[in-house]
Amino acid sequence: MERPVGSKRVTLAQVAELAGVSVMTASYTYNRPRRVSDEARSKVLAAAAQLGYAGPHPSARSLRRGSTGTLGVVMGERLTYAFDDPQAVSFLAGIADICADRGYGMTILPITGAADDILRIRDAAVDGFVVWTTSDDDPIIAAVQAIKRPAIVHGGPAVHGLGLVSIDNRAAARAVGAVAFAGAKRPAVVSFPLDRNRVSGITRGVDTTAVRFPVTRERLEGYRQATEDTGIAWGEVVIAVCARNDAAEAESAAATLLTSAEPPDAIAAMSDQVAAGVMRAARAVGRVIPDDLAVTGWDDGPVAAELGLTTVAQSLRDQGAACARVALGQKPSSQAASWSIIRRGSTRH
Amino acid sequence: MERPVGSKRVTLAQVAELAGVSVMTASYTYNRPRRVSDEARSKVLAAAAQLGYAGPHPSARSLRRGSTGTLGVVMGERLTYAFDDPQAVSFLAGIADICADRGYGMTILPITGAADDILRIRDAAVDGFVVWTTSDDDPIIAAVQAIKRPAIVHGGPAVHGLGLVSIDNRAAARAVGAVAFAGAKRPAVVSFPLDRNRVSGITRGVDTTAVRFPVTRERLEGYRQATEDTGIAWGEVVIAVCARNDAAEAESAAATLLTSAEPPDAIAAMSDQVAAGVMRAARAVGRVIPDDLAVTGWDDGPVAAELGLTTVAQSLRDQGAACARVALGQKPSSQAASWSIIRRGSTRH
DNA sequence: CTGTTAGCGCTTTCAC
DNA sequence: GTGAAAGCGCTAACAG
Numbered sequence: 001m002e003r004p005v006g007s008k009r010v011t012l013a014q015v016a017e018l019a020g021v022s023v024m025t026a027s028y029t030y031n032r033p034r035r036v037s038d039e040a041r042s043k044v045l046a047a048a049a050q051l052g053y054a055g056p057h058p059s060a061r062s063l064r065r066g067s068t069g070t071l072g073v074v075m076g077e078r079l080t081y082a083f084d085d086p087q088a089v090s091f092l093a094g095i096a097d098i099c100a101d102r103g104y105g106m107t108i109l110p111i112t113g114a115a116d117d118i119l120r121i122r123d124a125a126v127d128g129f130v131v132w133t134t135s136d137d138d139p140i141i142a143a144v145q146a147i148k149r150p151a152i153v154h155g156g157p158a159v160h161g162l163g164l165v166s167i168d169n170r171a172a173a174r175a176v177g178a179v180a181f182a183g184a185k186r187p188a189v190v191s192f193p194l195d196r197n198r199v200s201g202i203t204r205g206v207d208t209t210a211v212r213f214p215v216t217r218e219r220l221e222g223y224r225q226a227t228e229d230t231g232i233a234w235g236e237v238v239i240a241v242c243a244r245n246d247a248a249e250a251e252s253a254a255a256t257l258l259t260s261a262e263p264p265d266a267i268a269a270m271s272d273q274v275a276a277g278v279m280r281a282a283r284a285v286g287r288v289i290p291d292d293l294a295v296t297g298w299d300d301g302p303v304a305a306e307l308g309l310t311t312v313a314q315s316l317r318d319q320g321a322a323c324a325r326v327a328l329g330q331k332p333s334s335q336a337a338s339w340s341i342i343r344r345g346s347t348r349h
Numbered sequence: 350m351e352r353p354v355g356s357k358r359v360t361l362a363q364v365a366e367l368a369g370v371s372v373m374t375a376s377y378t379y380n381r382p383r384r385v386s387d388e389a390r391s392k393v394l395a396a397a398a399q400l401g402y403a404g405p406h407p408s409a410r411s412l413r414r415g416s417t418g419t420l421g422v423v424m425g426e427r428l429t430y431a432f433d434d435p436q437a438v439s440f441l442a443g444i445a446d447i448c449a450d451r452g453y454g455m456t457i458l459p460i461t462g463a464a465d466d467i468l469r470i471r472d473a474a475v476d477g478f479v480v481w482t483t484s485d486d487d488p489i490i491a492a493v494q495a496i497k498r499p500a501i502v503h504g505g506p507a508v509h510g511l512g513l514v515s516i517d518n519r520a521a522a523r524a525v526g527a528v529a530f531a532g533a534k535r536p537a538v539v540s541f542p543l544d545r546n547r548v549s550g551i552t553r554g555v556d557t558t559a560v561r562f563p564v565t566r567e568r569l570e571g572y573r574q575a576t577e578d579t580g581i582a583w584g585e586v587v588i589a590v591c592a593r594n595d596a597a598e599a600e601s602a603a604a605t606l607l608t609s610a611e612p613p614d615a616i617a618a619m620s621d622q623v624a625a626g627v628m629r630a631a632r633a634v635g636r637v638i639p640d641d642l643a644v645t646g647w648d649d650g651p652v653a654a655e656l657g658l659t660t661v662a663q664s665l666r667d668q669g670a671a672c673a674r675v676a677l678g679q680k681p682s683s684q685a686a687s688w689s690i691i692r693r694g695s696t697r698h
Numbered sequence: 699c700t701g702t703t704a705g706c707g708c709t710t711t712c713a714c
Numbered sequence: 715g716t717g718a719a720a721g722c723g724c725t726a727a728c729a730g
Contacts, residue, residue, distance in 0.1 A: 009706095009707085011706095011707060011708085012707070012708065012709095013707080013708090023707095023708085023709090024709080027708070027709060028709095031709075056707080056708065056709090057706085057707050057708065059706085059707085059708095060706070060707035060708040060709085061707080061708060061709075062708095063706090063707085063708075063709095064707080064708050064709045064710075065708090065709070065710090
């Protein structure tokens with residue numbers, strides 16, 4: 001039977017009445033079917049079908065039960081960027097794996113960068129949160145803290161009351177920097193933005209304490225150690241800051257570096273995408289990789305293998321899964337996520 | 350103040366009491382702040398801060414208001430496949446655009462292919478559903494129908510009570526088939542699976558009425574028209590069915606076709622990914638494209654431009670957005686989504 | 699501008 | 715195996 005348009009929602013009480021049983025028997029039919037006699041159950045189901053009952057009201061059930069069966073995911077800034085970044089997509093896939101296993105829904109929260117983002121967080125009907133890496137001063141972090149539900153941050157910042165899943169970015173940057181900068185005279189870095197203003201530009205020896213994205217900060221610190229390990233002062237190192245993790249922007253920044261008076265002979269990039277842009281720029285101006293220019297990336301995505309790029313391998317998918325497990329109540333592992341250096345032909349020796 | 354672990358949730362009533370106002374004044378402070386005097390509002394906010402009130406309980410609010418502020422998305426089968434398919438990701442991004450604009454959350458429902466998937470649909474706290482293209486006999490379709498909330502299907506099947514957003518796949522397949530098969534003696538098709546069993550294999554002249562995925566069925570019918578338009582009987586046409594939309598699987602299927610006794614001289618593929626696999630296989634056996642082998646794709650993703658692939662252009666992102674608008678209550682447009690043929694070097698002339 | 703009343707639809711007790 | 719009562723936390727509707 002179709003429920004006529006505009007009629008009120010059919011309730012469990014109505015179903016129970018038509019079936020000639022108590023509301024509780026009807027409720028059990030849906031929640032503990034084996035606790036109800038076959039006869040009662042079929043009467044309830046028949047009544048439900050006749051009335052077009054759509055099943056227990058999810059919000060009423062959540063209110064009563066105290067949980068929603070849904071995990072909230074906050075991807076930072078414009079929600080749609082998440083879908084443009086292959087690493088973010090892997091991360092989401094990792095969360096999805098766990099949610100699917102556990103029968104949880106996965107609610108991606110609508111972040112736009114506007115002030116009312118925090119309201120959307122506050123009002124989300126979810127049991128826990130996973131927050132994609134952001135800046136120290138992102139108001140979303142405070143909003144999630146205030147809500148007092150299980151929450152985990154990916155990458156950083158590390159804050160009180162929220163868990164953290166991350167690799168040791170500083171150590172990984174130092175390690176990949178050592179490979180990138182080996183034998184180099186003029187190392188350079190192509191960096192993610194330093195703060196939420198996302199100003200792009202070219203400088204030297206960034207003051208890392210002023211960097212507001214913890215992941216970016218730690219990577220810069222690692223690169224700094226790597227350059228100093230080779231006897232070069234950080235103040236000498238050229239840093240090109242890109243506003244986005246985007247090959248095209250990186251290509252143009254790299255073109256500027258490579259055609260300058262003192263072009264770099266080694267470039268460490270913060271993602272494989274960025275490194276791909278750098279390699280394209282190098283080829284365009286006739287540089288040979290790795291002889292004229294060593295290049296390293298980050299993430300070891302499919303591009304890295306294609307391009308023969310030395311890079312930092314990490315599994316965003318596993319990290320997404322780890323985040324989901326914790327946000328769903330599992331005790332967090334105290335261990336940092338794993339990474340390794342993949343050496344390929346884009347670096348010397 | 351931290352709320353001690355294990356203590357009960359702070360309620361609006363407690364906040365109101367501490368603030369010395371009625372519950373309604375406290376409620377208005379959150380929902381209609383301008384309707385409350387500055388004094389009352391700040392008392393409420395102070396009390397909330399002191400108690401560590403996390404804001405109105407989302408499920409309670411949804412129950413009372415009758416809506417959740419969340420849109421449900423059903424991606425079919427294992428949820429994580431969605432994130433592996435670039436077109437599906439574009440589609441999700443289109444939904445995300447609209448949700449972000451409207452302040453809606455976007456809940457991706459956990460489908461595993463198991464029988465209890467329909468329970469997850471029934472129990473989802475969402476105001477409407479978007480269903481990614483599936484088979485005629487997918488129980489999810491019936492489950493969504495039964496729930497009587499706004500719902501829209503992408504691609505197909507078209508069913509009573511649910512809206513549909515799709516291009517005219519039959520017409521597009523006929524048009525791209527005409528280009529692919531022009532001048533060909535032995536046209537072939539690399540197809541998506543025919544039903545949910547996803548058996549792969551190579552046959553001829555598939556009986557389209559037995560195909561359970563409507564999008565695949567319509568495309569096959571369009572290709573059939575295209576071959577018949579060139580005077581070739583459908584029964585002669587070799588169809589390689591791949592279980593997944595995956596370049597590697599397509600490559601191996603194409604390799605089989607191309608090394609057979611009567612290798613095809615034109616292959617129409619149902620996605621750019623698949624076409625890319627076909628082109629790789631062709632190159633491996635020394636076929637020249639388009640002279641020895643014409644190839645067409647579908648979707649006009651970034652790969653198509655890179656490979657110079659003739660293809661069907663459509664915007665999954667726009668279609669995702671259109672789905673979201675309808676599922677959020679906007680009147681559906683009666684117009685089908687748009688498509689066009691992009692001719693590039695992978696086809697003759 | 700503030701408050702009172704009355705539920706939203708369901709499931710957790712606890713009794714039979 | 716079944717049922718009655720109680721109330722999850724909140725806000726629409728209406729008075730004042």
